[in-house]
Amino acid sequence: MTMQTNSEDLQRQSLSGLFWATCRREYLLSFRRKSDLVNPLIFFLMVATLFPLGVSPEPGFLAQLAPGVVWVAALLSTLLSMDALFRSDYEDGSLEQLLLSPQPLFLVVLAKVLAHWSVTGLALTVMAPLLGLMLFLPAEGMPGLMLSLLLGTPTLSLVGAIGAALTVGLRKGGVLISLLVLPLYIPVLIFGSSAVQAAVTGLPLGGYLALLGALLALALGLAPLAISAALRISMSS
Template identity: 80%
Template sequence: MNNKATNACHLPELKSGEISFQPGRIFWATLVRELNLALRRRSDLINPLVFFLMVATLFPLGVSPEPSVLSTLAPGVVWVAALLATLLSLDSLFRSDFDDGSLEQMLLSPQPLFVVVLGKVLAHWLLTGLPLTLMAPLLAVMLFLPAEGMWGLMLSLLLGTPTLSLIGAIGAALTVGLRKGGVLLSLLVLPLYIPVLIFGTAAVEAAVTGLPLGGFLALLGALLAAGLALSPLAIAAGLRISVSG
C-alpha cells in the first residue's frame, strides 16, 4: 500500500439509513487520525519546540545577560517565541491532505466539513500549543521571570495558543494550494495575532506586578470563544477556495 493510501482521510463510514450528521463521531475519528499521522512525522512535532527553546536561549546573547533586563522582557519574549513557533508549524496543517487528495475527499464527503476542521485544529494544538505551554515555565526561568508571573504565563498561554491555532488554520487553508505559501501565510496571520500577543503579555506583566489579571484572561477567553464560533466556517471556506482554485 502506497503512502497516498496510508495518509488518506478515513472518516467514519455510514450505513444505510444512518443519519450523516454525527459530529461527535466525525470529530473523534479526525482527531485520532491526525494524532496517529503526527507520530509518523516526528520532525514536525520537534521543530517548533526546538525553535521555541532556541529563541529563549539566544535572546540573552543579543540583548543583555543581566537578570534585571531579562526579567522585564521575559513576558514578551516567551509570548513572541510561542507565536512564531506556532506559525512555523502551520504550513503543514493541510499540506499532506492537499498533496495526497484527502482534502478533496473531505470536501466531497457528506459529513460537515467544519467538524473535521475542528478535529484537525485541536490535534494541531495538542501537538504544538500544549507542549509549548508546558515548556514555557522552563524558558521563563531561563529569562529570570519572577515566580509571581508563572501562573499568569501558563494561564495566558493556555487560553491564547488555541486561538493562535484557530487563526493560523484560516491562513493555512487559504494558502494550502500555493507551492510556496509560507511567506503569504505569515503575512496573512501575523496581523491577526497582535491582539492575542498584547493581551497575553499584559496578563503576565499584571501577574508580575501584583495587579489583577482576570480582565486580560477574560479578553483572551473571549477571543478563543469567537475563534471557536467563527474560524471553522472560515477555514472550511478557505479550503474550498484553495481546492476549487
C-alpha cells in the first residue's frame, strides 16, 4: 500500500517536474533568441504608432477607435508569433523525442503554450495601457482593457497553437495558420473589444469578462488535447 502511494507520489513529482522543466526550457530558448521575443511587441507598438498617422490625429475620433485597434493589434501580433511555436522543435528533431516520450504529451504542450503566452500575450497585456494612452483611450477604459486582454490572449495562444501544430509539417505554414485560426479568434475579439467599450461608457463589463473566461476555460481544457493530436498527425506524414 505504502509502496503504491510512493510510486504515485513519484509519478506526480515527475509530472510537475516535466511541466516546470518545459517552462524553463522555453524561457531559456526565448531569452536567447531575443528577436523572436521582441518581434510581436514591436509589431504591437507599430500599429498604434501608425494608426493616428493614417487615419486622423483627432483625439475624440481616436478614442472611439482605440478599443478595437488595440485588440486587433494584440490579436495579429499573437498570430504573428504562433508559427514559431513548434517550428524549431520540428526542424531539429526535438518534436520526435517529445512525441515518443512516455510522459503525457498534453502536459508538455500546455507548458509550452503557457510559457509562450507569458512572453507574448502577457507582455502585450502589460504594454496595452501605453497603447491606450497613445490612442487617447479614456482612463476609465484601462482596467477593462487590461482585464479583457488578460483573459483573452491565453485563448488566442491556445487556439493559435492548434493551427501551428496542424501546419508544422508544411513548408509555408504561416499563411495557412491565419486561415485556420482567424474564424476561431473572432468571438474573442468581439467580446474583448466590447468589454473595453463597456468600460469606457461606464457600463458593467462582468458579462463580457465572464464570456471571455468561459472561452478560456474551454480552450484550456480542450486545446491541449487537440494540439497533441494535431502534432501526431503532422509528424506521421
